[in-house]
Amino acid sequence: MTVPGNSERAGNGTPLLEVRDLVVHHGQLRALEGISLRVFPGEVYAIIGANGAGKSTLLRTIAGLHRPTTGTVLFDGTDVTRLRPERRATQGIVMVPEGRRLFGSLSVEENLKVGATYARPGAWTIERAYELFGWMRGRRHQKTAQLSGGEQQSVAISRALVANPRVLLLDELSLGLAPVVVQRIYGMLPQILATGLTVLLVEQDVSQALRVASRVQCLLEGRTTLEGEPGELTPERVEAAYFGLGAATAGGGDAGGGNGGQPVPSAGHRSTVTGGQAMGPPSGGGSEQLWPG
Amino acid sequence: MAWVNAIIQGVLTGGLYALFACGLSLMFGVMKVVNLAHGDLAVVAGYVAIGVITVTHIPVLWSFLIVVPVMALLGYVLQRTIIQSALDRSVLTTLIVTFGLSVVIENGLLQFFTANSRAIGTGLPLVRDSFTIGSKIQIGYLLVVIFAVAVVVLLGLQYFLSASKYGRLIRAVADDREAAQLAGADYRHVFGIAAALAFGTVALAGISYGMYSQLQPTTGTDTILLFAFAAVVIGGLGSLWGTLLGGVVLGVAQQIGAQINISDEVLAGYIVFLAVLVLRPQGLTSRRTQS
Numbered sequence: 001m002t003v004p005g006n007s008e009r010a011g012n013g014t015p016l017l018e019v020r021d022l023v024v025h026h027g028q029l030r031a032l033e034g035i036s037l038r039v040f041p042g043e044v045y046a047i048i049g050a051n052g053a054g055k056s057t058l059l060r061t062i063a064g065l066h067r068p069t070t071g072t073v074l075f076d077g078t079d080v081t082r083l084r085p086e087r088r089a090t091q092g093i094v095m096v097p098e099g100r101r102l103f104g105s106l107s108v109e110e111n112l113k114v115g116a117t118y119a120r121p122g123a124w125t126i127e128r129a130y131e132l133f134g135w136m137r138g139r140r141h142q143k144t145a146q147l148s149g150g151e152q153q154s155v156a157i158s159r160a161l162v163a164n165p166r167v168l169l170l171d172e173l174s175l176g177l178a179p180v181v182v183q184r185i186y187g188m189l190p191q192i193l194a195t196g197l198t199v200l201l202v203e204q205d206v207s208q209a210l211r212v213a214s215r216v217q218c219l220l221e222g223r224t225t226l227e228g229e230p231g232e233l234t235p236e237r238v239e240a241a242y243f244g245l246g247a248a249t250a251g252g253g254d255a256g257g258g259n260g261g262q263p264v265p266s267a268g269h270r271s272t273v274t275g276g277q278a279m280g281p282p283s284g285g286g287s288e289q290l291w292p293g
Numbered sequence: 294m295a296w297v298n299a300i301i302q303g304v305l306t307g308g309l310y311a312l313f314a315c316g317l318s319l320m321f322g323v324m325k326v327v328n329l330a331h332g333d334l335a336v337v338a339g340y341v342a343i344g345v346i347t348v349t350h351i352p353v354l355w356s357f358l359i360v361v362p363v364m365a366l367l368g369y370v371l372q373r374t375i376i377q378s379a380l381d382r383s384v385l386t387t388l389i390v391t392f393g394l395s396v397v398i399e400n401g402l403l404q405f406f407t408a409n410s411r412a413i414g415t416g417l418p419l420v421r422d423s424f425t426i427g428s429k430i431q432i433g434y435l436l437v438v439i440f441a442v443a444v445v446v447l448l449g450l451q452y453f454l455s456a457s458k459y460g461r462l463i464r465a466v467a468d469d470r471e472a473a474q475l476a477g478a479d480y481r482h483v484f485g486i487a488a489a490l491a492f493g494t495v496a497l498a499g500i501s502y503g504m505y506s507q508l509q510p511t512t513g514t515d516t517i518l519l520f521a522f523a524a525v526v527i528g529g530l531g532s533l534w535g536t537l538l539g540g541v542v543l544g545v546a547q548q549i550g551a552q553i554n555i556s557d558e559v560l561a562g563y564i565v566f567l568a569v570l571v572l573r574p575q576g577l578t579s580r581r582t583q584s
Contacts, residue, residue, distance in 0.1 A: 065471060089477035101472040103465045114465045117458060118477030163477060 014077055016041045016198050017062070017093070017167050022071035024054075024061050031057040033222040034071070039167065039215075044189065044199045046213035048206050050242060053219040055202040056098055059171050062200070063095040064088045076166070090118050092166030098175060098202075100156040102144040108155055109140035115159035122164030123195040129158035132191060150181035157185070161192065168192070170201035174208060186212055206238060220244045294429035295552060301430060303548035307524075307541030308440030309505060312498035313517050314524035314536040315447060316491030322531040323467045323487040326376060326387045330394040332518030334492060335499030337398060338364050339508045342500045343411055353414035353504075361496045368492025369485040376488070377481055395514060402510035413503035420504050439501045443540075446494055447533050453490070454533075463487050523566040529576025538577055542569075 015038035024032040032054045039045045047055045060066050062073055064085030073081045080088055089095075103111050112126045130137040133154045144152055153173060160168060174182040182205065189212055193199065203209035210216060210230040218226040218241040226233070226241035239245065313335065320326045328334075341363065342356040351359075371394075379390040414420050423433040454460035466473045466483045473480055502508065502517065520543065528539025543562045550561020569576065 063475060065474075084479070085471075085474040086477050086479045089475055094477075095475050097472060097475060101469050101475075103468040103472065105464055105468050106461065110461055110464075113458075114461055114473065114478070115476045117462065159476065 049219035094165035095169035303545030307544035308443035310540030333513030338496035338499035339503035364496035365493035372488030529579035535578035
């Protein structure tokens with residue numbers, strides 16, 4: 001199965017990261033029901049969705065922490081689906097995990113040194129991270145437990161950056177942080193992108209995600225309900241995709257609902273009609289009423 | 294004076310106990326493996342040293358240079374094979390596997406070396422001689438050397454863990470294995486290195502014990518493992534210097550017990566061990582209990 005509709009995007013040739021029909025189980029539970037996405041170099045690709053939509057599962061599977069039941073993860077054209085997380089990290093897929101997950105008994109600097117141990121060659125060094133987050137140098141010998149949530153998140157991002165990733169996976173940066181802090185951290189994104197990184201992020205805060213992303217995919221109960229560029233998505237459509245309003249509950253339920261409905265191309269932009277990438281036969285009429293153009 | 298002597302002897306034996314305990318503590322701290330074969334591995338190291346000395350006729354102390362690296366290598370290999378595959382199932386499985394390893398080792402030693410007790414380097418001046426302070430206090434050179442070695446080993450371990458690349462990785466993996474993987478670290482390899490360190494120290498301890506006392510195939514579980522456990526629990530898990538403190542407290546308690554009645558030596562140690570478990574279950578050096 002392929003991901004049609006994306007091919008003309010950006011004209012950047014091959015995607016840096018591609019996920020094809022990913023199905024992931026947590027025990028009996030089907031967490032992802034056939035997710036596909038293509039992230040092109042230089043993009044900021046955001047996955048949005050409510051709690052339990054499968055966003056983090058998707059990111060963790062890309063990072064190698066979950067084994068998919070079926071489906072493939074391609075990185076720079078190579079199949080990495082069976083690769084261990086540490087091998088993916090050294091090849092350039094580095095994740096900032098949800099909840100920051102710093103090494104609590106290590107100092108700030110030691111956390112960064114661990115991040116840099118198996119680093120690829122590249123622009124990012126511990127020095128450069130200190131330049132990005134000015135406060136960090138002065139407090140580099142502190143244990144991370146003594147830092148505020150926002151500071152810990154900055155350390156977690158730096159720890160990933162110093163590995164010189166090609167694609168940076170950011171899992172719920174805003175979790176547990178004050179809105180001001182979240183804005184400040186996302187404000188760093190342009191400087192990070194300037195070094196040639198590609199970003200795939202998961203965010204519950206939809207407005208934040210739409211603000212920074214060049215492309216958005218919305219998940220609902222393990223399925224794609226919407227994909228497109230933020231500029232062409234109306235709040236109503238995003239809302240409908242996010243909550244599964246209307247036909248998603250009425251018409252979906254099984255097989256064809258894999259992509260709940262069809263976003264209607266608006267204003268002649270490069271909108272993607274995800275309806276074409278159905279995993280099963282389209283479930284019929286219901287989906288067409290989802291986002292009335 | 295007899296009491297002062299008892300305390301000095303106790304402190305010095307504490308160094309030996311700390312050598313036994315630090316590897317046990319390290320393996321639990323890093324990979325949550327309670328290695329029930331820990332004591333038997335010390336005995337294996339002792340027997341290997343006896344074998345090496347008998348076969349090659351090298352000086353006794355040179356055997357350390359051969360046996361310690363060999364045991365460290367064995368530690369890496371065992372960790373990467375049977376202990377890791379047990380860990381992949383569950384932490385509890387490692388208890389069963391290391392218990393099985395312990396049984397296999399003890400019976401293997403019985404088979405090959407009989408139940409007779411063996412000692413290492415009995416004729417050496419280092420092992421035989423002692424010096425006296427005043428009239429009542431007599432201190433063996435060997436115990437002083439073992440204590441010094443224990444301190445040096447602990448200092449070295451601490452330096453390695455705090456300043457070296459692999460030491461940092463060991464601590465990182467102990468904190469959060471998954472986050473370490475995301476940073477590109479293969480935790481299995483890091484576990485292997487931690488196990489190599491643990492096996493190296495226990496080899497050092499085992500040969501030292503063979504010089505200080507005698508080795509039998511069962512010494513590993515009925516003496517060394519229990520003393521190591523006691524030292525770790527008294528001192529506090531996961532703290533290197535805690536194991537030295539734990540070893541010293543255990544040693545002093547035993548010597549004071551022996552001073553009261555020679556048959557109370559071991560009992561006194563365990564009474565302190567139990568008292569610590571009841572009154573301060575996190576050990577003497579740990580600040581807080583980790584739930």
